[in-house]
Amino acid sequence: MSHAEARRKERLLEVRRFVEENELPIKNYGLLNIALTHTSYANEHKNEVIHDNERLEFLGDAVLDLVVGEYLFLRFPTWPEGELTRAKASAVCKPACAECAAKFQVGRYMLLGRGEEMSGGRTRVSILGDAFEAVIGAIYLDNNYEVAARFILGHLKKYLDLIDEGNYDHDYKSDLQELVQKHGDVSIRYEVTHDEGPDHDKTIWMHILINGKDFGSGIGKNKKEAAQRAAKEAIKRIQSGERV
Template sequence: MNDRELKAARLQRALGYEFADRSLLELALTHRSAGNRNNERLEFLGDSIVNHIIAEQLYHKFPDAREGDMSRMRAALVKGDTLAEVAQELELGEHLTLGAGERKSGGRRRTSILADALEAVTGAILLDSDVETCRRCVLAWFSTRLEELDLGSAGKDAKTSLQEYLQGRGKPLPEYELLGVLGDDHNQQFHVACRLTKPALVVEGAGSSRRKAEQAAARTALERLNAYGK
């Protein structure tokens, strides 16, 4: 197995899906800067299916939620920043095919490109399989975020809530720093510090991914702030 095949196999393991038609995956990862044959049509399809799957899951998860609450939660989950975070967790960036200009300007890390790629990959999985298989993949990618939701937060995770708490009081935004990663590749534990300058506060959080660790730290910071009434 050559390097290209190894990369493709690693990506498909991360996605939780093995393509019958590998060309669909390649197309989904091809940005328009690379030529006329690109992922824009797959992105269009994927955008619709992601919205549908998330909306359906919220409908069943929150049977007492009002339409407005479900809309806010869905918006938080399918917005570009969140899609890009999921794409980063799946390491889509390193598999993208970009034009020379996008490669040089950091396109592999650009939020809009990553979000579009995730939607395109979703569309590719749908075409390569069926709706149920696509639903299983999308729900697995968003599982942690869906678990963290509660009706009271209406889609706001701890990091978002902390940011809004500080902004509403005219305080500087928090800074997150990765302190270290422990354990083997299949069982890693990330440790993160969350630092606030006003009020002065440093808390730590841990989790099986950097995002989970940051969320844990933000949650602790919010608890401290509410306890101290700051």
């Protein structure tokens, strides 16, 4: 047995261990190995026939979009297209995918080039997020849509629950702007009233003023988060009948 053949056999045993440890619904270890192979590794081994995970990532991204889009469409039958789009974006974003990948130790089993390895590629959001999508692609090809959907919805449960609760990356500032435009020329101003804590762990208090009138406040770890929560509070007050 050549050195390359021995290495391939050892690698497939690693992938099998990865599958068993995480109870992944896939039997094609060769396909999963491709999902865990970064382009930097393939580029460093051009003398061998090695496929990177970019094509599987492309497929997995499409399956992920469809599964989450279908879930939201059925779960929230009265939501307009814009609301569904924003909710879906919060669940399928790269940080969410990377967190899912990290939970079942995808980074530990990735094949990376030396440069990516040295620069912390095993924990990089973009690499982990892409690998999660590639794993989805592999599971879909090795099984069917239903199996892939169960895998996706199970791993994204945290983010789907946040959408259920209304606590996701919703652009309440834009929604508020659209809402108050019905009242003509309206001034909206966000003001930081105070903050607490060190720079690396600060809490911000933000008030929102509409035509100079206090319409609520929001608290967050940064100005963007606090402003979004203040806008959400203002929308609630306007929708409950408070006049602008």
